[in-house]
Amino acid sequence: MEGLLIHALLRELAPELPAQNLGLAFPDEGSLALLLKGRSGRIFNLVLRYRPPSPSLVLEGGTLLGEAKTPFQRMLQARMRGPLLAAEQLKLDRVVFLRFAGEKGFVDTPPSTLVLEATGRNANLLLLDEAGRILGVDRVITQEVNRYRELRPGLPYTPPPPYEKLDPRTLKAEDLRLLLGRPLKEVVRHVDGVGLELMRELARRAGLTPETPLDEAALERVFQALKGLVEDPALRTALTEELRAKWAEEEKEALRKPLLEALERERKTLLARLADYQRALDRLEEAAALRQKADLLLARLKEVPKGAEKVVLEGFDGKPVEVALGPTVSPQENAKKLYERARRLEALAERALDLIPKTEAKVQALEGEMARLRQADLAELLALTRKPREGKGSKVGLRYTSPSGFAVWVGRNAKENDLLTRAAHSEDLWFHAQGVPGSHVILKVEGQNPPLEDLLFAARLAAYHSKARGEAQVPVDYTRKKHVWRPRKAAPGQALYTHAKTLFVEGTLPKAVAEE
Template sequence: MEGLLIHALVRELSDKLPCRSLGWAFPDESSAAVLLEGVGNLVLRYRPPSPLLTVEPGHLEGEARTPFQRMLKTRCKGRLVALEQPKLDRVVVLHFEGESGFVETPPTQLIFELTGRNANLLLCTPEGRILGLDRPVTRQINRYRELRPGLPYTPPPPYQKLDPRHLGPEELAPFVGRPLEELVRHLDGVGKELGTELARRAGLSLDTVLTPAHLPGLHRAIQSLVEQPGPKTPAELRESWAQEEAEALRKPLREALRRQITTLKARLEDYQKALERLGEASRLRSWGDLLLAYAHQIQPGPSARLRDFSGQEVEIPLEQGLSPIQNAERFYQRARRLEKNAEKALERIAPTEAEIARLEEELRRIQLLSYDELRAGNRLMREKGPKAGLRLQSPGGFEVWVGRSSQENELLTRMAHSEDLWFHAQGIPGSHVILRTQGRPASLPDLLFAARLAAYHSRARGEKNVPVDYTLKKHVWRPRKAAPGQVLYTQSKTLFVDAEAPEETG
């Protein structure tokens, strides 16, 4: 969401403040909505890389799913008294005045950073001390600033750009002789989409080299963009966001289905090759028959030249050290193996083709599903759990998932809740282990149970004092083009355990 679009929304809402908050709703684990009296739902969707701030009508529901959402619900109360946007940056500060009563709730400020893949939501005191946030940022991730509870809030790095709200025609003169695209890069609050809209309103293209004659019309286009930044209405913005989110949900499903289809097609090719080798089985049997028929005439050597039953001369390779009868039996065994493979292939071709057709139809169906349908399906899969992996229970009653292959590791990690705990033996190939806490505190016995499973289901099995790293699942990601099950992770802690199976695993 670009800075000028945020500015337009902040400007519109500021005219209606202060405004009483009627409570929070959480449509999913990366969305929060505060119902404002006389305004509607102010929705903050903070999942990277497509954050969105918008006002939505209707009645939104959803209980707090993460510890941070529970903190928002209990500590972010009272009237919304002000909205603030530094410059035209993609940052919005919401000021809540708190509540007085039997239990007093002090004022807070909610800082929403709509910064693409670095999007974040932070709850702070009026003085700027961080109370809680969705995604902690450590020095290992960002050398410029650290964001953790208890630290003072540090805003994103400062920058210098032209403010289109106060831009005079004379400030456009230095861009004469340069493409419009370069001016767009220097305009605060204007990104790729608004840059394209600016070019359209000015009657130019982004690669147009600016001349003095272009400047008056371009200045008017910039002013109109400030007043009405987007061709999209709030409803269209929500729809655009939903499409991006739907594509993000479709992508892993599509990749998984395509991998299955590729695997099945490779098997189908193997089955076809097995059928084609039936001719080879027939030739091997005929060689065996000839060796038995002429066994008493065959001399020792690497091959035997014999006439088949149609009178044609055939050269048959022989294995040194075996008699003609033993060579014949060897050919019969190879023929039986090829015939058995062909028989199995014949049985499996039709079911495999049917499964490929089913998966391809599922692939087409997924492409047509809406964001709400995909989210509902994703939630159902989380509730039921993936149909893969070893399922166990920790001493504290938490469900534990253990991957037994790279594909299962990837599936389990993808389907885990963002606040679940993820375990892996440090620097050793092994299973991904998920302790399904969903943000609830886990005791030391629970942590040790999961860590022992991760050590036991790794190449360190049977060793003593094995280091096992664990972190929240939201700090685990698969790099681009990495193989299934290969991940990177941050903000981990380490437990040292013996790589022995816990008693509960049997």
Template sequence: MEGLFIHAVLRGLMGRLPSRALGWVFPDEGTAALLLEGVGNLVLRYRPPRPLLGVELGRLWGEAKTPFQRLLEARCKGRLLAAEQLKLDRVVFFDFEGERGFVDIAPTRLVFELTGRNANLILCDLEGRILGLDRPVPREVNRYRELRPGLPYVPPPPYQKLDPRTLKVEDLAPFLGQPLLQLIRNLDGVGKELTAELLRRVQLPSQTPLAAEHLPLVHEALQRLVAQPAGQTRPSEGLQKLWEEEAEALRKPLREALQRQRKTLQARLLDYRRALERLEEAERLRGWGDLLMAYASRIPPGPVARVEDFDGKEVEIPLEPGLSPIQTAARFYQRAKRLEASAERALELIPQTEAQIAALEAELARLESLSREELRKESRRVREKGPQVGLRLRSPEGFEVWVGRNSKENDLLTRMAHSEDLWFHVQGLPGSHVILRTQGRPADLPDLLFAARLAAYHSRARGDRNVPVDYTAKKYVWRPRKAAAGQVLYTQARTLFVDALPLEEV
């Protein structure tokens, strides 16, 4: 942001000071906005590479997100007494009166350096000692000045340029015979964009040698530029861009939450369709069971039974090790019954799940069309409702079961669990942390198997059979120092062997 743009903003602001500060808001980690009584929002966007200063009406939102923003909120209080620009440089000083109360807040000075990639926001006391700043600058980075709490504030190095606000026609005489661009480069507060605007107003090429007849034309154009810089609405345009970025920042977590729900439902839908496809397997298992029951007395011991089906064709049937043909047939009937039950349930759930996915698609489309204000309301509604971390299910006996879907959720769920809850994890492979919320109450085997199968299914062992899953009380689980989120150690564990296949309830 160029010096004359800053001057134009401050010129409009100074006529309405002093003004009482009504509170800070922080739309993002690099933006602070102070609501001034009778003025509007003083917006300071202080993160490189495009700092911005502006005064805007409307309403901004956001809580403090960084330690420095919390310091601003606590120490910059009372009336804003003055706003002063260092020459026409990109450095602005804001003086705050402080507050008297149960705990007095001392007066402070806020320094805003809008210096491109070196932009910074610095809070000082009235003696110039730095109380805090957004980005400390060590001596290794800047030999001229070091910026950190406790040191006196040192402004950027001084320079000598012509001030276009007080410039007279005769002050331009030393540039006679030199290119017009050389004169412009010696003007304070005029950068690349204002250079282009000034050239447009004087209607001369940048390399035009200055003659005496050019000086009044250039001087007049400069005075008009000071009075009304080109793009004086630029701060509003910049704020519009800021609001667009804020809207996207609000929209992103809402969109990602809906996309996660959609992905989960799509995975369930795929499981339900696979359950339907396995009806043929259920039919085959029943047929094998019928044949084993019919020929049980004539089947010799061995891994395979070779019998004729009811159409006279020879069929090979795998036998379970250590089981008789009748016991193997009973196993086949049980598996067929489970597959048929899963298929029957899938027929009920597929239309419901497809409808839920369609509703999520519609909600995603609606989300993209929401305004910034509507997104704020939606975000507040979601926060008030409270985020749900992980999948939430119910065990056969009614215990709540939590399933982490990533390392962050694994870490949060394990920390949220009661010390007597049961913690499950597949043995030796990456996977979800599963919490069976018993809170010390005894859990029956069906509940333990339910949680163990969830841990197996939501792991790298998905699809395998006879997967070992360890479980222990949460109080025996801990995260080592400096370990990544979701990485834990545990003791006192027992092991269950389960199939890592989808459950009907998942």
């Protein structure tokens, strides 16, 4: 959830504060619904979804139910008492502070502050006391994970690292001049509260595309669109036909560019090799001259002074020939070294003769591929971009085929687990044996809902390729790959995940398993 969207929601909430706290509900382990009665008498839910990868803060009507499901949620139920006094945002960052007054009673409940960090994959929810110390946290963060700050009970709360960006609520037109000549998408780096989705919305409103280099006129349009975005950041999807065509073309170019650059790097490497091979051919004359000098040394041994660094001998054609010598070795040894140098040059030339036509064919094939790539449509480019890159030699990981024909990938070590998970489609299914070290298993369904037999097939592979191999009942979690992420600074193969379901299977290979 982006900063300006949070700002708009808090602006809508502000007239209702302070609001009476009517109670909490917990629809699931990663959600909190706070039932409020505002100053106007309106009753509504302030809903916090605080688990990665898609946290959010929304106002909803109706009735939401759910008992506390985790120790942290039970703490919230006990400590978040009294009216909601204020809802504040840290700059336009995705960090919100909800301040509660506490409650007088037989046992007083002191004031507290709930902190929502709606920061994508690092999302979290914390409860602070009056002094700003952490009472509880949904996800404990240690120094091993984040050197900048620790988030665990008992420590003072430290917000995310500070940053400097333009505030769209107060900026002037001239403040945007730092974007002059740059593409519109650079606004994400320089303007607070604007992420990728709002950048695209800004482009729609300004009638530009994300890749448009900004001139003076475009900057003015962006400035006006930013002001409108602050007042109403609601996302829309309508595009004119002309703008839709421009966006489609830019999307194609954005996909095409890295593919062409990779092919061009390979082409330059091959051309450099061709140049080396040609130099090797050109040195054949040098090899012939070295052989002639070696022959001459052996024929004129008596004319070579002992310890000389060079000697001038009469050549076989009667002309003088100067020969450089190693003064510490005999004329015979000098001749032997000249023969060896000549043989190396001749071997390089012979190899070059063999490799030049093969390399030229590779260059020609690459240039043909680049020409086809320049003419490729969006569907072809997407297919090429999503195609997993495999290294030379054997494939990354084990490959199987499920009973219904879906591909199944299995990592064999931490590096392969990391590579396969990153290469998987966001809607593929990811499997891992619960609570034990083991392989990451990917069922390549790309959003489809496979039959149960395919799920069990992949789950058994995950159980077999884990520390639970051979056990009768192995719990295996599975979820869409988009709900799996690697924590910051974590080692390859380590992963966190949400939205998981669990299957119980035997820790043995499925029957009739077929590895590709």
